[in-house]
Amino acid sequence: MSTATDLDVADPLAHFRERFVGAASDLVYFDGNSLGRPVAATAERLGTFVEQEWGGRLIRGWDERWMDLPTTLGDDLARICLGAAAGQTAIGDSTTVWLYKLMRAAVDHVARTEPSRTEIVIDTDNFPTDRYVAEGIAAERGLSLRWIEVDTSAGVTPEQLREVVGERTALVVLNHVAYRSAWLADAPELTRIAHDAGALVLWDLCHSAGAVEVELDAWDVDLAVGCSYKYLNGGPGSPAFGYVAERLQGELTQPIQGWMGHADPFLMGPGYTPAAGIRRFISGTPPILGMVAMQAMLELVEEAGIEAIRAKSVALTSYAVELADAHLPEVTLASPRDPARRGGHVTLHHDRMREVTARLWERDVIPDYRDPGGLRIGLSPLSTSFDEVERGIAAVAEALR
Amino acid sequence: MSTATDLDVADPLAHFRERFVGAASDLVYFDGNSLGRPVAATAERLGTFVEQEWGGRLIRGWDERWMDLPTTLGDDLARICLGAAAGQTAIGDSTTVWLYKLMRAAVDHVARTEPSRTEIVIDTDNFPTDRYVAEGIAAERGLSLRWIEVDTSAGVTPEQLREVVGERTALVVLNHVAYRSAWLADAPELTRIAHDAGALVLWDLCHSAGAVEVELDAWDVDLAVGCSYKYLNGGPGSPAFGYVAERLQGELTQPIQGWMGHADPFLMGPGYTPAAGIRRFISGTPPILGMVAMQAMLELVEEAGIEAIRAKSVALTSYAVELADAHLPEVTLASPRDPARRGGHVTLHHDRMREVTARLWERDVIPDYRDPGGLRIGLSPLSTSFDEVERGIAAVAEALR
Numbered sequence: 001m002s003t004a005t006d007l008d009v010a011d012p013l014a015h016f017r018e019r020f021v022g023a024a025s026d027l028v029y030f031d032g033n034s035l036g037r038p039v040a041a042t043a044e045r046l047g048t049f050v051e052q053e054w055g056g057r058l059i060r061g062w063d064e065r066w067m068d069l070p071t072t073l074g075d076d077l078a079r080i081c082l083g084a085a086a087g088q089t090a091i092g093d094s095t096t097v098w099l100y101k102l103m104r105a106a107v108d109h110v111a112r113t114e115p116s117r118t119e120i121v122i123d124t125d126n127f128p129t130d131r132y133v134a135e136g137i138a139a140e141r142g143l144s145l146r147w148i149e150v151d152t153s154a155g156v157t158p159e160q161l162r163e164v165v166g167e168r169t170a171l172v173v174l175n176h177v178a179y180r181s182a183w184l185a186d187a188p189e190l191t192r193i194a195h196d197a198g199a200l201v202l203w204d205l206c207h208s209a210g211a212v213e214v215e216l217d218a219w220d221v222d223l224a225v226g227c228s229y230k231y232l233n234g235g236p237g238s239p240a241f242g243y244v245a246e247r248l249q250g251e252l253t254q255p256i257q258g259w260m261g262h263a264d265p266f267l268m269g270p271g272y273t274p275a276a277g278i279r280r281f282i283s284g285t286p287p288i289l290g291m292v293a294m295q296a297m298l299e300l301v302e303e304a305g306i307e308a309i310r311a312k313s314v315a316l317t318s319y320a321v322e323l324a325d326a327h328l329p330e331v332t333l334a335s336p337r338d339p340a341r342r343g344g345h346v347t348l349h350h351d352r353m354r355e356v357t358a359r360l361w362e363r364d365v366i367p368d369y370r371d372p373g374g375l376r377i378g379l380s381p382l383s384t385s386f387d388e389v390e391r392g393i394a395a396v397a398e399a400l401r
Numbered sequence: 402m403s404t405a406t407d408l409d410v411a412d413p414l415a416h417f418r419e420r421f422v423g424a425a426s427d428l429v430y431f432d433g434n435s436l437g438r439p440v441a442a443t444a445e446r447l448g449t450f451v452e453q454e455w456g457g458r459l460i461r462g463w464d465e466r467w468m469d470l471p472t473t474l475g476d477d478l479a480r481i482c483l484g485a486a487a488g489q490t491a492i493g494d495s496t497t498v499w500l501y502k503l504m505r506a507a508v509d510h511v512a513r514t515e516p517s518r519t520e521i522v523i524d525t526d527n528f529p530t531d532r533y534v535a536e537g538i539a540a541e542r543g544l545s546l547r548w549i550e551v552d553t554s555a556g557v558t559p560e561q562l563r564e565v566v567g568e569r570t571a572l573v574v575l576n577h578v579a580y581r582s583a584w585l586a587d588a589p590e591l592t593r594i595a596h597d598a599g600a601l602v603l604w605d606l607c608h609s610a611g612a613v614e615v616e617l618d619a620w621d622v623d624l625a626v627g628c629s630y631k632y633l634n635g636g637p638g639s640p641a642f643g644y645v646a647e648r649l650q651g652e653l654t655q656p657i658q659g660w661m662g663h664a665d666p667f668l669m670g671p672g673y674t675p676a677a678g679i680r681r682f683i684s685g686t687p688p689i690l691g692m693v694a695m696q697a698m699l700e701l702v703e704e705a706g707i708e709a710i711r712a713k714s715v716a717l718t719s720y721a722v723e724l725a726d727a728h729l730p731e732v733t734l735a736s737p738r739d740p741a742r743r744g745g746h747v748t749l750h751h752d753r754m755r756e757v758t759a760r761l762w763e764r765d766v767i768p769d770y771r772d773p774g775g776l777r778i779g780l781s782p783l784s785t786s787f788d789e790v791e792r793g794i795a796a797v798a799e800a801l802r
Contacts, residue, residue, distance in 0.1 A: 021456030031460040043451040047444040050694075054636055055422030055439045058767060059432040066637055094685025096659030097498055124671065129660035129685065132673035136658040227686065235455055236467055236689035257537040258497030259530035268772065270525065272533035284495025284530065285628065288637035290691045293451075366459060371669065 007319060007386035013304055013312050016382040020233075023383050028392040030367035032380025033207060033345045036233030039296040049292050061288075070286045071278060073295065077241060080302045081232070082205070082224070083215035088243050090278050091228070091294075092286050095206055095240040098225040099133040101254040101281060102242055103171065106200045106223060107141055109252050110170040117170040117199070123148040123156045127179050130204055134173055143170065152372070153334040153349070155183025161190050165197035172199050176214065177207035177343030180370050182317070182335045184212060184343045188219040195220065200248075206230060209241075210297070211313050211344035211381060213306055216243055223248075231344065231380055232301075234294035239287045249277055258283035300382055309381045314339045316379040319386055320346045323393040330400060334374050345378040348396070356399045365395040408720060408787035414705055414713050417783040421634075424784050429793040431768035433781025434608060434746045437634030440697040450693050462689075471687045472679060474696065478642060481703045482633070483606070483625070484616035489644050491679050492629070492695075493687050496607055496641040499626040500534040502655040502682060503643055504572065507601045507624060508542055510653050511571040518571040518600070524549040524557045528580050531605055535574055544571065553773070554735040554750070556584025562591050566598035573600050577615065578608035578744030581771050583718070583736045585613060585744045589620040596621065601649075607631060610642075611698070612714050612745035612782060614707055617644055624649075632745065632781055633702075635695035640688045650678055659684035701783055710782045715740045717780040720787055721747045724794040731801060735775050746779040749797070757800045766796040 008014055017023045020037040029037065053061055074089035082089065093101075103120070110117045122134050124147050138145050146169070148160050155178040165172060172194040177184050187203060194201040202223040208214060210231030216224055224243040228234035244252060253274050259265045261282045263273040274280035301309065318339050324331055324346070334349040336342045350356070350373055357369040368376040375396065379389065409415055418424045421438040430438065454462055475490035483490065494502075504521070511518050523535050525548050539546050547570070549561050556579040566573060573595040578585050588604060595602040603624040609615060611632030617625055625644040629635035645653060654675050660666045661683045664674040675681035702710065719740050725732055725747070735750040737743045751757070751774055758770040769777040776797065780790065 021452055029459060035460045037459065038451045038456045043448040046447040046451065050439045050444040050447065051422055058430060058438065059436045059769065060762065060767065061637060093495070093498065094659070096661070096685030097494065097657060100657045128663070128669045131671070132658045132660060132663065135673050136656055140656060229686070236462060237686045238688070238690060240685070255537055255541060256498060256501045257533045258495070259533060260497070262529070262533065268529045270532070272536050284497030284641070285630070285638045287639070287688060287691055289639060289694065290688055293690065361461065366461065368460065
């Protein structure tokens with residue numbers, strides 16, 4: 001077994017760690033998958049934005065750069081992290097609002113074209129907000145939810161999806177990486193199964209974007225959403241993103257029809273005409289200030305390359321599993337053991353983990369807790385060292401004693 | 402006629418001007434009603450937030466402060482600017498998304514309780530996004546829009562509203578200050594008229610919050626929304642706010658049911674149960690970073706007091722009208738002449754104003770242009786001097802020559 005020091009010395013991305021606020025401290029941060037650390041350049045970027053761009057250009061900033069930022073930054077994100085060509089991704093709103101808009105766009109489209117398709121397929125361990133939004137939409141549109149029951153230590157398999165989709169399926173809503181188990185869904189295969197059944201598919205990339213390779217175009221995905229405050233380090237509550245495949249953009253419309261999704265926002269005339277392309281999925285004034293931090297992170301991700309990031313992510317989670325196997329005999333792995341089926345975090349199960357988490361927090365070891373009995377160890381690849389993993393697992397062992 | 406110098410010397414709020422980025426420059430900023438200048442403390446506040454709060458507290462920030470920030474900051478805003486008691490205001494989303502959520506909450510409630518009320522009353526010069534959202538909701542809920550035709554140099558009068566409301570009215574949607582004319586609606590009287598007809602009323606405060614006195618509780622308003630990037634200086638695309646009167650909170654639910662509006666967000670269990678109180682109107686993860694800038698401005702507004710701000714606003718717009726009367730004989734006032742019926746901006750009409758605006762921008766005089774032929778002069782009270790008004794109107798005169 002390699003030591004943490006060996007692994008850190010051999011890590012080609014190790015030098016990125018110093019480019020994050022606070023990474024040099026002794027604190028063990030196992031929650032970069034919930035809220036990524038700030039990139040060190042962020043405060044200065046924000047200061048420059050405030051003094052020069054907002055304060056200097058004032059309202060002219062909208063004409064000069066900001067009006068297009070939701071889609072130019074969306075294109076950057078798409079190129080760097082999503083495997084998507086330009087013109088299909090926009091930044092703004094929260095993930096929840098994007099889920100509402102894109103699920104509605106999908107089911108309203110199907111209601112017009114194939115009204116016999118009245119089911120939304122979703123799994124019982126899908127992220128809560130996705131389930132709540134789907135539940136609300138089903139109620140208001142007279143649709144039903146078809147649940148896939150999943151093991152909270154795993155996730156949706158192709159076999160499970162194949163069993164439930166069919167001629168009544170309008171839309172399939174899945175998480176790319178499960179928030180509890182880190183189950184990495186077989187997105188291309190699951191997308192194919194949904195399409196073979198004639199359904200649309202929406203992927204939630206919150207727990208994968210920036211840590212796992214995503215190929216939305218190659219996988220023929222219809223719709224996707226995700227947040228930017230986890231592995232994209234945009235800051236607490238930073239704007240989310242939505243993706244709509246180009247081939248669907250002309251057919252789909254979303255219900256929150258605001259001025260920024262209008263074909264000519266400053267015409268300000270009577271009647272809403274949706275913009276062409278991805279802009280029709282934008283609603284209100286874009287959150288420009290909230291986009292500054294994620295830009296700094298996207299530059300780091302591009303510099304490192306998503307393949308190298310994924311390789312380090314696999315190495316980090318594999319090391320955590322190895323250490324848990326060796327030093328935490330009382331604990332069960334509640335994540336896939338196969339790294340090819342695992343995203344950027346590892347969940348360790350023990351009945352006392354809620355209490356253990358509280359004790360760890362007191363000692364500046366910061367994992368997350370998720371029912372039932374799950375200690376969630378999120379290992380943001382660019383800001384986490386193998387040494388941090390080792391110290392953190394040692395602290396878990398001590399807290400469990 | 403007093404000189405600008407006299408007026409600036411006598412202005413009790415003059416010293417606030419130096420607390421904004423760039424206010425000391427020669428640039429004439431007549432668009433603080435579209436995008437307020439940054440408060441000088443903003444860059445440092447953001448830097449401290451990034452380094453200490455986000456970077457230092459990391460995920461713990463949610464437990465410690467951020468989870469409640471949408472409502473604690475909402476309460477601050479309510480107290481300082483909205484005349485509203487605590488527990489009725491939340492910050493987040495865009496104005497457009499709030500409009501969607503609260504209009505839907507209102508009409509869905511009425512559909513359950515009084516299904517014969519099938520009309521949304523709205524005026525033809527209501528802000529475009531409000532009209533587009535209302536149009537979309539009417540289409541999806543099988544309602545109709547009842548339009549009040551208004552003069553673009555004025556706004557909705559009590560007589561006009563009285564004519565169109567009745568037993569079929571579900572909801573009345575009005576702007577407190579009209580974006581084109583600055584018409585300041587008689588909100589208490591219009592609210593009374595809507596209520597007498599048995600309808601709910603939603604006020605859009607985008608162009609009034611922070612510049613004009615608002616008394617949501619005293620006026621018995623049902624619902625309100627507004628943005629924070631105009632007179633609240635929150636930065637481009639900063640989060641908006643929504644207000645729901647306490648007496649209605651138990652009866653209304655909104656359609657974008659996300660985890661942050663759940664009664665117990667971290668239970669993450671099956672099934673959506675709306676939170677009690679204003680939190681049920683929150684949907685996704687709150688945009689915390691986006692709330693930092695407006696906090697700095699709210700402190701200034703509280704320090705100055707909204708009555709003093711309104712008094713200066715009236716003095717500024719009155720001075721602009723006086724100068725226009727004296728020096729711009731070819732121009733028509735497209736705003737109310739009575740300051741009691743006028744918000745924080747003044748619109749001057751001339752057929753050539755589009756071209757004039759472009760010429761002014763080249764000279765660092767920055768008004769806004771709104772069809773038809775409207776040069777919009779927005780005078781943010783705390784950051785604008787009388788000297789700036791004088792120089793700006795002189796530049797308009799020159800550009801018109």
